[in-house]
Amino acid sequence: MCIDYTDLNKACPKTPFPLPSIDAMIDSTAGFKYLSFMDAYSGYNQIRMSQADEEKTSFVTEEGLYCYKVMPFGLKNAGAEYQKMVSKVFKEELGEIMEAYIDDMVVKSGTGSDHVAHLERVFAKMRQVGMRLNPKKSFFCLSSGKFLGFIISERGIEAHPDKCQAVINLKSPSSIKEVQGLTGRIAALSRFISQSAMLCKPFFDLIKKKTQAFEWGPECQEAFGKIKEYLSTPPIISRPINGEPLYLYIATNEEAISTALVREEEGVQKSVYFVSRVLRDAETRYPTIEKNAFAIVVTARKLRPYFQAHPIRVVTTMPLRKALGQFNVAGRLLKWAIELSEFDITYLSRTAYKSQALADFIVQGTSGDFTPIESVWEVYVDGASSDKGTGLGVEIISPDGDRFKYALRVNFNPSHNVAEYEAFIAGLQLVAATGAKSIKIRSDSQLVVNQVLKEYKTQDETLIKYLRKVEQLIGGFDKVLVEHIPRGENETADALSKLAKSELDKERPIIVLEIPSPSIQLLEMVVFQTRHEEEWYSPIWMYLTKGILPQDRNLARKIKRWSLEFTIIEEELCKKGYHHPWLICVGRAKADELLKETHQGICGSHQGPRTLGKRIMRQGYYWPSLRRDAEELVRRCAQCQFHARISHMPPNHLKPITSPWPFDIWGMDILGPFPQTRGNLKFIVVAVEYFTKWIEAKALSLITSQKITDFLEHQIVYRYGIPNAIITDNGRQFTGAPFKNYCRGLGIDINFASVCHPQSNGLAEVSNRTILEGLKKKIEGTKNTWPEYLSEVVWAYNTTPRSATERSPYALVYGMEAVIPMEIVHPTLRTINYSTQRNAERRMEELEVIHELREEASARQAEYQRKMRRAFDKKVAPRHFQPGDLVLRKAAAAGKHIGKMDPVWDGPFEIVKSAGKRAFYLKDAQGKVLANSWNASDLRKFYP
Template structure:
């Protein structure tokens, strides 16, 4: 059904009628009803019909501007549904155009498409217009062809790829076109495809929709699928040409961009249904890994509001997804393997790490290690060189006594832990210890219990790398690491140093003490469960909120971090950790700088505070049993950085510039001012626990 002069049935507000005035040869006129051509006319009319037919829309009626459709599952229900619609029309005195109305039909045209019980079909007139076209001979003919295809793009699988030869032909001169054999083949295949245009299905409430993605050199495509009766029915096809910088995206980013384009084009479907993205590529890991670019972070946040699940591709069946058998075209498949890499899979516990299997085409890290044990102490030194030839120096001092071989193993374990933290996948190790090298390479056996434990820990760490090699080199070629090891072992406590030296409290083979800690539930638990196990709360509203918030968080080494606007990542703390940080700020390692950090303390509290004064009061209540913390806060309360002066100040100096003014002011306040002047000290902010240096810029002369 179609409304009769729909816009003209809405009266203009009397104050706005003057704004619609126009001049004719007979005088000045204005509109009393809403005319066609106003910028907000369509939106205004849509709001009107949504308000009028609110009880029926979505159940027995669909309305788009002035086009109305009454639907019924059976013929017996159709008369009551029409009666309810006409009752509303009569109540609000809305008129219909009888020449454009059809009642009691099994199928009909709505918004340019054929709607029936089977689904949504393309307009036969538009399909016939493409089938009747002859070979284009001018630029205008090609533009007419691409325009007709654009009107039916939701029915055409990979429409942009099918029209790519036509776009190339348009790049020539405007007068002459180059119609190649590729264009002829594409034109024939397009006609053949439109002769059997697919029937689009309509999803129902509660359906789980499936998305298949595809990437080519010049376009990204996708298809939304609905499964019914063990068959896959297409809901909507999406295709977009890559422009400018989008062509230079890595292939994994193009795949993510294809999903983003689908979510933007099919937003109503993504909001109302659960979406399963079937892909064999690590798309979810790429969108959540910490080293993603800002573009991927933005896309991850944009996709976070939808209920999207990533699953591997099963065996594909059906003609609807025939063009999406491969996610990358043949030209893209080889390049995709260079950009898409799965996370580093660890080997099994009983599997022996391989050696001499380095892939020179992949980044290679180099590690030089050495240990030292003498009468002054034990230490280790290592130098880790990245593929970009950036050297990382590391020295380690042991707070326990170790033999020379144990020190060599500790040095190797420290180097492997550092390489693992740097996400190294391939590593070659050089050291001058013959025993350690041959034991790791399984040329020697470890007979001592201590050596056996160290060897097991070493093999366990080596199993986390894709490939590794370990070789013995002369001490002259390992002098850098040897010098660091000797520096760490000979260093006395409290000596100044330029190289940072870390202290190892206990041997690496000693099992850590494991205690059971009872943590109360925190706000981070739902986000961690979703990021780790894809588990959501049972409440749909809460699940939607967690899914949307989780896009701004990621997990690094088991800890939750929030993506900052400017990066780096912000560590998320539990209430217990937050209270520990507050104690360190006021009476711990941050004590000298506590005045500067105190205004920031409300950010660490379990709940937000509007001002830092409220946060300080909250902290004092929490620390009722901590007198040291209260004394610290009271000491900082009211502390001024600038001293008070009893005489006039200038704009730049504490003392007056005029000598006469200086004498006049001092006589009124202190007759012995010149005597007490050396006792005046500049008040400086030394922090708690610091002592004055005993000097002052004020001299007695």
């Protein structure tokens, strides 16, 4: 029966349970003497459906509607669910005595008695869960059999004869579709076919010509014949033993790369896996050595489990260890080196009579001595000095003919001879980084070459130091040939030296470096000790000098990967820099000394951490925590903290003040002084209600605590009732006894805003600004007439809809909009059709729904605050404080006069307790607690 569950599968989420690796299962099954192959009888149907999901499998027939009570075939997650069940039931047996891929199972044993015991153990588990087998597809106690499309036996892994015969019996394709079918069949057998991509290249070229007429040419027929001949006797693949070394052989040509992974058993090499790949357009232009490196990368990606479980020995004549080592020859080589560094890979150079074995890999074996072939690197150097600057050019040619070009810019003003010596030294240092032992170095400077060869006597003190430096570097090679050549034969290095001192330094194939100071300074400076056993670089030093790695496998991989960036120069560990050729590695004690001296020493000016770290690296030093240590030093520097820039980014997220109902929360503030008027009026006390935004304001001559108390009593309490809370600043009018006692008597909470932080009472501050702007625009002529217009400004505010509520404060207080003078001059419908009775009825109706009006306004206000909070929070730079923290306080916020040379922060203070989420009480160094709270925006942490 076949049911289309397409729609059901689309609606079902994917079960996140992976299927086992077929290659891993085949490898773990091969090599056993006794094998039993079992197939579950209608395997999926042996799993019950959840009762709630049975109806989802319904299907219609002529006899009615039916559904499955067991898991049917065709469901998206059927395979994963069955594999999950098998993995759970045979949890203890899988990988040890049996393997299972969905409903295909195999029991493996080395002896007959063990096999019987293993079968009993497996059958017992099957009886427990009621699993049934298909007798027609189950076979027991065989020496070989078919499993997952392969033939497995004690000998190893063999290609299925039916698959091979399907290709052998195939006629020559007559269409593109048939060619694609052929390549698909070959791909299924690719593990057994040596250099399959090279053999199939004519087929791939034919498939690309889709727009042209199909033509099966002689080249395709020849390749087809070779494949048939190869598959007539395919090789037997061997099963690797855990932990044993595997050998990798490489074959490359202009169009494809191939590798053979083999193992050695009793002096005989046996193939494990063949990998082959056609090169794409850009890859075909890789140099030979890069193609070989790329072949290793491709193989490592495809056979990652093998590379992780086994040491890999790459057998080749190419200097791959050098190319994938410390020498930064090209971006992709460095990237590949980092990618391969996690694996245990070593490179073995084969002798001339050895070749790459196994079919087309021409090699007789890997046993015997692997002697390295002497490789000579060629170096061309030149230095150019002029009024426009000094540049050095270095061209390095590898034994494979690959060319690497360096242009070095000199940041000091040397003479021409010194420039030539600098180029000579740079060439020696760069080629030494490759691990080369035999070099030929050529220069067009007759003076330098003859002084190095002792043909000329050196009398200049500076040149004597340079010559001594050259001799030290030459001592690091086994064989060095120094040769003078005419300028015409040194054109590339000459062009590079001119390029270095020009602005054309962005050409991709050329690496442009900088030399900040003369190379001979390294001979005169105090060199830091770099071989302390407890320093960070000790494992790297041990690996580079003695080849010793840590016992921990993961740490060993890390060290191998990291050591690509390091080398040893003059018995010192150095790291390759991007702006400088090499950086000396220093330990903890010297690092601290360097940081302090550079930051606050004679030549220090308390630079920021980024500049501090960059300056130390430009001096030629390195340690891995340089940037972090620089940040920590600057953060704890007292002078840097007291003179630090003030951040204008808010420290906390916005917390809008919300009033649950009208007249519950009021904000109060003092506005003034203004020009004195009749009655000596100079100030305005303003109160704004947080729900309706209603304003009460009154002009005062004095702003004593008693005057403010009278305003609160007569203008607010007697009119609108006793509020729950009042928000004020820390002025004496609000902290005085009359105001506090009055509020305490009525149960009114007083919430004081932080010092110099008006945002804590933001609505009152905004109301003040609105009143002030209104008065300035109203006054004409004499400024002391402002009290006459105060009521007009307040009235205009209270009858104007506010953005937050989209209603006027008047409407939210009285339930209707006020009649304004404009409606008298230009009558509206409600003034024209005015009726006392109708007005009273309408008034009562509006009072009935005033609660609904206020709820709508509250919802709009909440949405307005949400948008405002979202915009505000984008600018937040969080600063968290807690009791016990040491902090600095803005000097300006404390009312101190700040001169040009004065610190902008004072303190330090200790946080005593929190006065809310964003304000804190402080105490000074003498233990005195400051009177008022301070907002987080006026504080910053102090690091002693």
